Amino acid sequence: MKLKTANLSVKGNAFFGFFAIILLLFGACSKDAETIDDEPPVIDISAADAFPVQCSTVKRGETFTFKAKLSDNVRLGAVSVDIHHNFDHHTHSTEVNDCGLEPVKVPVNPFLFIKSYAIAGAQTIYETDIQIDVPADVDPGDYHFMIMVTDEEGWSAMRGLSIKIV
């Protein structure tokens, strides 16, 4: 009888011992005091002077200024602009509405603009002021104006706007 009790208590001890080890294992490693930045940057085109916005029109042979307000909680990284044709309607914008697409057509000399700009210094708010020339000989029609922005941690935000080149 005595032996049996002793045996049981050994088992019990072992059982709680196991859980103690597990608690120790978890306890020893859960020191996550460091906070990380998990907020992506923001592209704001709601200001009155923001350009282009959804359904804006730009003219061939003229220069327009890309104006948007970029912000991040910690530090902005870079901004990229991509203007490409959407004559085939393959893609749509990221916005709520479309702007009445022209019929599908075959591109001959579509406008293509790809450029990126590093945002120097530790800025949390940056207003773009980028001059973009639209050559006179490009195809008019439906285009996408894509804005991509990163912050220093590599988070990104994207807006794809539908614009028209006339």
Added chain:
Amino acid sequence: MREIFTLKLFFLLMLTCSSRSLYAQGYAVSGTVTDVTGRTLAGVLLVMDSLGQVGKSKADGSFLFERLPPEKYLLTARSVGFKDQQIKLQVKDQAISIRIVMEASVQHIEEVLIEDGIPKRKREESLNLDIVNHQYVQKYLGGSLMKSLERLPGISTIGIGSGQSKPLIRGMGFNRVVVFEHGLKHEGQQWGVDHGLEIDQFAAGEIEVIKGAASFMYGSDAIGGVIDVKPELLPQGERLAGSVNMIGKSNSNLYGGSVNLGGETGKWLYNARLTSLNYGDYRTPTDSVYVYSYAVPLHKQQVRNTAGRELNYHFNAGFQDDRFRSVLSLSSTFNKSGFFANAHGLEPRRVDTGLHDKSSRDILLPNQQVRHLKLTNQTSYQMGIHDIAMNFGFQHNFRQEHSQYVNHGYMPPTYPDTMSTSPILERQYEKEVYALNVKDSFILGKHRWTVGANTEYQQNTIGGWGFLVPEFNQSTFGLFVYDKYTLRDNLILHGALRYDYTRLNAFEYRDWFPSETGENTDPERLLRAEDMTRRFNSLVWSAGVNYNPDDFTVKLNMGKSFRVPIAKELAASGVNYHYFAYEQGDATLSPEESYQVDLGLGWSRERWSVQVSPFYNYFTNYIFLNPTARFDHFYGAGNQVFQYAESSVARYGGELQIKYNFWRDMSTEVLGEYLHARQLSGSKKGFTLPFSPPPSVLLNLSWTPSGSPGLDGSYLSVDYLIKGTQNNIVPPEKKTEGYSVVNLQAGFYLRMGGHTAQVSIQAQNLLNKKYLDHTSFYRLIELPEAGRNIVLSLKVPFNLI
């Protein structure tokens, strides 16, 4: 209690003494196998457990194991149509003769579910191991093998639509999990987030899941875990037998089935299987999804263009006698499935809804199709104390991704007629793999040694107008030695050492179209990958212990594992337009190294079983695709630079399994998993790793009536799965809200004429809950997972002779 009863009633253990068969190295165990009426049984599989020796009873029911060292053994006798019988033996100083009486299994035509209790294999393996069989797959049948295994704690999946998914073991996936099939590493395109696993779940026998690093046995890539899919057991006994499995699913309107037929003639075994599945678009409990701010209405809640088809066939033929066994297998899996049409990756796509919504079963663009051909030979030979095994395999993986041509970046506005590539073939990957594994296991005293060598050669070519991964070939050679030292009946030590050599040659790739390269330079065709050769050497080790006092099982394992970087990580410089990512490889990467400690604690009594398996893992250099703050408007065509980088990483977590049989045939189960990962260095210091599954708890209530005639083998069970919120993310992931879903499973046997059909019913996501799965392929575009799905499956075994 029942076991003892069975033992008393059905085992007649007759020990007779004879000094005739005395051998220098040990003693013989011989005997006969009969059924309860005394009729001798041929072809009964006999496994001498601690040795791993396998034999079969001859035509007169007799069997013989020679030269067994004095020790305790567990002899398992197995035959189709009979219950497994286990006999404890103790070889002392003389030969033993026994009689084994097999009890026919009236209802249990298939083996008993292994999920109950802790099998011996688990008690003797120091790695963290879960074993399930095809009954388990049948009970929890999902859209793919991995979905069916997802219920196991520590296992999650990266789901791609309703028919495909890839494994995540404790948050490790892609090239960090090795899938083994027929004793060989399955080689597909593991690196791709939208690539499934080319395995037919209906052809799977027993499946072993190793959670945690196991490089010493399985080589590079087994740094996160192993899924070892054993072939289905070939029919035994002089007969021609098979089964028909029919499946229907309500959510995707899936119908299909799997048929197998096999037999044994003399010493020859043969088996064939055909699986065919056809499914429509899966449905999600929402009428519209938002691709960014753009609302996409879903026709009848169907996720547009996610239909698919699967067609697989398998042929196995083998020869088996007392010492020699050789099985040749040929299998082919084919899968074609569509991708959600309204967003390809993160890229919004305009669709012709009229065309797409006309049928929910057609597969339009974009879509993927994969054909995987596998030819394997598994040969084993028993020579004295040696068990020699040789596996040879050839695999051919052919994958195509189709998508309409869109002139991303600097690509020409219209697809040139001069191109030989089809305008809808975006990517094509072709892989040929030759592998040879040789292994010898032998017993020396209390040591069971295993020495082995693995070699593999693979050749990879690419096609299509999109580029992500260069062409490459790769040779690997590995040598390992493993010692299992049974110190005492309940104390086993393990030690292993492995050396690997890998040579990788990646080949040059140049764009087929010119890009701008600077302000005042002429456009040129960019060099996306250079010719390069890398050689890697790795030495890894593992040590473990099993201690099984009474009702407890204690296992501890620690070891070093490695993974050789893949060609994409080393050499690529391609733009993944669907993710707006310019992915840059790094030719200087070293093999990933990881150290892991695994603890497994189990306690099991008549009504209780508890298992806890915590782990700690440290990577010196985890390789991951790091999104940077930069854009590249030449090579990257204006996209964000994602650069392969290394960082040290600490991970810990564990799984919990509790089972309690609280009243008669009623039992409850709690399955839990937790994982935490943190990068300790590099530019993402403090962040977690991509695809970290949230903590989860599964509560189950089961009713498994036994003893009442007609109900034997039936079950009714409900799972309540609670997934936690995942706030630990790394760019470009999004935080994912927690959720809970209810799943029901029921099954019973149905007598139909002379046949006994096994009926399995499931209600997955019973309450039609709308939720996002953090590790799903479609998570980033906020596409909810499938709604309610009723799965009905009927399995009818038959005998032709």
